[in-house]
Amino acid sequence: MRFCVIGAGSMGCLYGGLLARAGFDVTLLDVWAEHIEAIRRDGLRLDGITGDLRIALRATTRADEVPPADVALILTDANTTPAAGVSAQRILGAGGFAVTLQNGIGNVEALAETLGRERVAAGLSYHSAAVRGPGAVSHTHAGPTWLGELTGPVTPRIEGLAAALRAAGFTPTIVTDIEGLIWSKFVHNSAINAICAVTGLRVGEISSHPGADELQTRVIEEALAVVRAQGIVLPDPDLMGSIKAFCRVKFNKPSMLQHVEQGKRTEIDALNGAIVRLGRRLGVPTPYNESLVWLTRAVEQRMQRLVREGSPDYARLEEEAKKGTLAQEG
Numbered sequence: 018m019r020f021c022v023i024g025a026g027s028m029g030c031l032y033g034g035l036l037a038r039a040g041f042d043v044t045l046l047d048v049w050a051e052h053i054e055a056i057r058r059d060g061l062r063l064d065g066i067t068g069d070l071r072i073a074l075r076a077t078t079r080a081d082e083v084p085p086a087d088v089a090l091i092l093t094d095a096n097t098t099p100a101a102g103v104s105a106q107r108i109l110g111a112g113g114f115a116v117t118l119q120n121g122i123g124n125v126e127a128l129a130e131t132l133g134r135e136r137v138a139a140g141l142s143y144h145s146a147a148v149r150g151p152g153a154v155s156h157t158h159a160g161p162t163w164l165g166e167l168t169g170p171v172t173p174r175i176e177g178l179a180a181a182l183r184a185a186g187f188t189p190t191i192v193t194d195i196e197g198l199i200w201s202k203f204v205h206n207s208a209i210n211a212i213c214a215v216t217g218l219r220v221g222e223i224s225s226h227p228g229a230d231e232l233q234t235r236v237i238e239e240a241l242a243v244v245r246a247q248g249i250v251l252p253d254p255d256l257m258g259s260i261k262a263f264c265r266v267k268f269n270k271p272s273m274l275q276h277v278e279q280g281k282r283t284e285i286d287a288l289n290g291a292i293v294r295l296g297r298r299l300g301v302p303t304p305y306n307e308s309l310v311w312l313t314r315a316v317e318q319r320m321q322r323l324v325r326e327g328s329p330d331y332a333r334l335e336e337e338a339k340k341g342t343l344a345q346e347g
Contacts, residue, residue: 018181021046021086021108023101024093025053025076027146027272028118030154032090032187034061037074039185044083045076046104053078055152065146065156067186085110088178091117091128094276095287098124102131109136114174116164118142120206120272121287122199125167138175139195140164141202144187145269148279158269162187165195200249201256204240207288208233208260210273211309214283215316221268224261233264235305240292246299277316280324285313 018041022033025047037043045061047053056076063070077083089105091098098119105115105128116138117124128137143160164179166172171191179189192198209220212233216226223229237257244251253259276283289306296303322329 018042018177019084019087019110020044020090020181021083021088021105022090022092023047023104023108024091024097025049025056026092026094027148027154027275028142028144029090029092030056030061030063030148031144031146031156032092032118032142032182032185033074034063034070034072034154035067035185035187036181037061038070038072039181041181041185042084043074044086045074046078046080046083046108047076048078049151050078051151052148059152062149062153063156064149064153066159067156080104080107083108085113087113088181089113089115091115091119091124093119094282095119095121095124095284096282098127099131102128106131114138116140116178118162120202120210121284122203122291123287125199129167134167138164138166138178139199140189141195141198143202145271147270147275158267162189163192163195163198164189165192165198167195169193194252197250197252200244201251201253203288203291204237204244204251204256205260205263206271207240207292207306208237209264210271210283211285211289211313212236213271214273214277214285215309215312217274219268219270220264221266224264232305232309233260236289236309239296239301239303239306242301243292243295243299243303246301247295273313277313277320280321282321283313283317285310285317289313 020043022029023046025045033043033045053076060071060073086108089109091101093101114136115128118140125139141163145158147155164175179191182189273283289309292306293303
């Protein structure tokens, strides 16, 4: 089975690297040229709970350099899913299919629009990883991987993918209702990622801060109200309790906080932003999620400016603001 991992960030490198270590033909495709060049030159450095590894594998920034693939594993952020679908269309061989392991909702639909639903499968990953620098990734948390066909029944291709992931050291489970699990993970991420992004808290610190914990409760309540209005049946009857229990014992840094710190665009629109949009359409109020969206965008914009331009000269900004006020008054 030949793989192309589209999106060689932390999770793309984790899955692609371990599949390559298991002997599968893997190509990483990403737009970060420095990262790709480091992997091509020195191999992928993967450390953390899987050990200290250096893995040789193919990596490129150009889709036309990727050999025809049986599986396009989509691990870009949600903002670039449509572009990933176009790349997958160019890369997949006859009979090949794309699998999204991304956060949020709307990724399946974006891929299906380009590839057709019959060439798309879906999944979820509860692993965590972090990019340490060009060509270097740390595996920070191990969890299950869920896989399923959009149509429900188990197929030989999804069984083959599960077998490959198992050989690479993952623990995949095939389900016949992947949609319910996708929505569960959507609520899970919406309850955690943005709160960490705007506060700087690790996941396990949320429950120890009463204000953050109460805000999370309100965010989850709104999300579950939207899910019910959408007519989605979640497999976990007490998702609130499960998320709270998770937040008491896990101290990883979620991807949205990593993106904010790196001055990158976040996936807020595919998480809490999607709750707000769906709430408006369904007539469900979502003021706590909407506030988180506004705050996340503000923090995101500030950090992007800091990374790009450095710390502002606040004294100069204050002086210019005063001059502008005086000019308006005059």
